[in-house]
Amino acid sequence: MTRLLTALSCVCLALLASGEFAATQGAQGAARQAPQAAWPPVLAAPAAGEVQVLPVQGNVHVIVGAGANITVQAGDDGIMLVDTGLASMSGKVLAAMKTISTRPLRYIVNTTEFDDHVGGNAAIADTGEIIPFREANYTAGPQGALDVTKASVVAYYTMFHRLAAPTGKTPRIPEAGWPDNTFSIEQKRLSFNNEPVVIMHRPSNTDGNSIVLFRKSDVVSVGDLLDLTRYPVIDTAGGGGIAAFVESLNRLIDVTVPAAHAAGGTLVVAGHGRIADHAEVVYYRDMMTIVRDRVQDMIKKGMTLAQVKAARPTRDYDKRYGAATGSWTTDMFVEAVYQSLKEIS
Ligand SMILES: [Zn+2]
Secondary structure (H helix, E strand, C coil): CHHHHHHHHHHHHHHHHHHHHHHHHHHHHHHHHCCCCCCCCCCCCCCCCCCEEEEEECCEEEEECCCCCEEEEEECCEEEEECCCCHHHHHHHHHHHHHHCCCCEEEEECCCCCHHHHCCHHHHHCCCCCCCCCCCCCCCCCCCCCCCCCCEEEEEHHHHHHHCCCCCCCCCCCHHHCCCEEECCCEEEEEECCEEEEEEECCCCECCCEEEEECCCCEEEEEEEEECCCCCCCCHHHECCHHHHHHHHHHHHHHCCCCHHHCCCCEEEEEECCEECHHHHHHHHHHHHHHHHHHHHHHHCCCCHHHHHHCCCCHHHHHHHCCCCCCCCHHHHHHHHHHHHHHHC
16 A cells, blocks of 8 residues: 555656646746846845845845945844945934844944945944943943944954044044954954954955955855946056956955855855855856956057957946946946056056
């Protein structure tokens, strides 16, 4: 009887399997007849002016819609944010953060100096509190030199110089948002929420970018090193360049470990666009390497910027990343690539 049941269930499974196969074939047939979908695919993004919280994996979430993506790591020690979005969105970011955890905000790490990454620093840092160095009833004096009633802002030291200003001059952001916990070596390490957090200096579109690896959650938050919505902005005046980009993308690939069939594994929170994995970073690295090599060759041949633009060194990627209008066009990207290579050639 058992054997008969087994045999019957095998038949059923086989039928189910063949049914599924037929359905899949049908869907593929329909897809073949349909006109090719435009790139990029339409994604369900939050409405303009609204934010959305998405789980990434482990202790890490992401808040999207407030400018650059904001990474949130939360646990018993409190909350760490990577970037803070636009200043105008701080109220919504704080409300979204509290849906993830009601523990105190302890750290903000900044990946880059642009307004859509650091705009919320002051308002958001002000709601937090650093982890006290000493007991609250310590009688010998204040708790160190730091203001304990705000979150600590961690960034590569060059960012401090760009965001802050001496007395009497107007800084890029209010003082409460300035980095107060800077580093000038290759990486800074913290243990937070029982997780090793490695903040690595990886210059890309400026000389002061960082990426943040959450080692236990297996998530890396990379700021503008990965922009899946367009060609990356390169601020050549701020020390950014395509050579640094390619180098830092290669270093990012070193710490992203794919799971089965090269999918999943370490997840990568891009500065802009969807959550990515190893394969997506490799594709992006290849694109940046190919564009760098083409433009480098054209410079070696003595071609002018106008000639390089006319030769369209990005042409096979334009459908995916290019833009003819807006704040960062393909033309501007090619020009930044040319200028940054010209400086080092
Ligand atoms: Zn950005």
